[in-house]
Structures are given as C-alpha cells and as structure tokens.
Amino acid sequence: MQTINNIFECKFCQDLLNKCILLPCRETICEKHTLSNQKINCPSCRNEHEVPKKGFPLNKIVNLFIEVKLYELYFGEAYQIVKHSCLKLDQTFESYFKMIEKPSEFPIQFFEQMVQAIDLKREEIKLENESYAKNLVIELFDSEHDIIKESKNEKFESVYSYLEIAKIKSDDDKIR
C-alpha cells in the first residue's frame, strides 16, 4: 500500500527524496545516485538508462513539495507546539532531578509544595465565599430596604394588586 512516506522515498537509498530527478521511465530518485555514473539501473523497473551529459531533468514539483513540507516540519506551528511542550517537560524534569539530588529533601519539598497548593486553594475559596456572602447581604439589605420603602408608598398597594392580577392572568394563560 502506498503511504505518504513511501511516495516520497527514493527507491535507490530508501531515504526521503533529496534533490530528485526524473528518469525516462518516470521513476523519481535522488540526483546524487546518477552523478558519477554514465548509466543507471532504475531500482524500480530495472531498465538501464543512459545518464545525459546535462543530467536528468529535476522533478521540480516534488522537490518544492518536500522543501515546503520539511520547512513546516522544522519551523511550522506543530513544531512550535512540540518545542514548547518539550521545554516545559525539560523544566519539570530539571526541578525533579534537583530534588532527587538531595533525596532527604525530596519528600519534604514535595509535601511542602502540596501543602502550599492546598493552603492557596483554601484561601481562594475563603475569599470567594466571603465576597459571595457580602454580596448576598447587600442584596438582602437592598431588597428589604426597597420593601420598606415601597410599603410606605401609597401606590404600593395598587402596584401589588396589579402584579397579582397579572400573575393570575398568566396562570390562566398557562391553563389554556
């Protein structure tokens, strides 16, 4: 079965095609295999081809394609992601190796880090809860304040009854 890897593999050296030429039989191989010979046996069809004085024509499209793909491989986005991950992994290993160098410190440092992480999380949750509670108190106070204010308002009763009517109406709508 043809795969991307063996399409771009030189049948001569089984390596990735490198500056490739086109043989008269349409097989593509690296130019280097034809340079110091007058004749070349095609590794695919076994036919013998005479090497022209100017050499065989370059397979431009394949050469360009490989160039672009190699560039992507070495400098493309995927490469950057892999490079970044490798660097992070390297840093992690380095920090562990440092700990392992002093085995007595390893568990202590490890547990200290864990305790610090837990303390931090607890502080975070505490702060979150505090601000939530504070907001709740403010909201409660505000609504209480509003109710007191509203109840003193003469219009409160009429507004209230209007809301009640609206509620009954919408309940009726639901029944229908």
Ligand SMILES: [Zn+2]
């Ligand atoms: Zn080759």
Ligand SMILES: [Zn+2]
């Ligand atoms: Zn051939």
